[in-house]
Amino acid sequence: MERKRKLDTYQRFKKQYPDYFGAVEALGTAVRHAGPLDEQVIQLVQLGAAAAIRSEGAVHSHVRRALEAGATPEQIHHSLLSLTSTIGFPTVVAALSWADDVIGRAEPNT
Structure with a gap:
């Protein structure tokens, strides 16, 4: 909703x-x-920026776009986990949760 x-x-x-x-x-x-960056890399970079500014809507958008560009859920999770020392554990966990909102909808039978 x-x-x-x-x-x-x-x-x-x-x-x-x-x-x-x-x-x-x-x-x-x-x-x-x-x-020279391909669409998948650009979306993962923008996902990192969205996580850093704690923008739930932008995280949702860039996860969707990253998946469309061929990124796997594991690549999306790893790109967010790699931010821990930069943006902090709580922000990363929030971003992972927002990413899973989209990944869960994208996976069959969910």
Whole structure:
């Protein structure tokens, strides 16, 4: 229910401010094409940043995108665990929990 509400809010603002959202999407495309990193690596990097700022919605988004780019649940978990000495144990555990919200939905029979 919470995810649907956030998606509704996102869609409403996207419709209300199409130029702004178009510019943000264009920036994302430009960044992805600016260097040698593949989509999976970019999503794991952005996942780490989302975890660091404790953004549950961004963690959900980047886990979804990482899975779509071919990352495994184990790679996602490892990328978050590797942040422990940088962002701290409690923040990592929260991010793992948020990641599993998405991974659980992505796995068959869950």
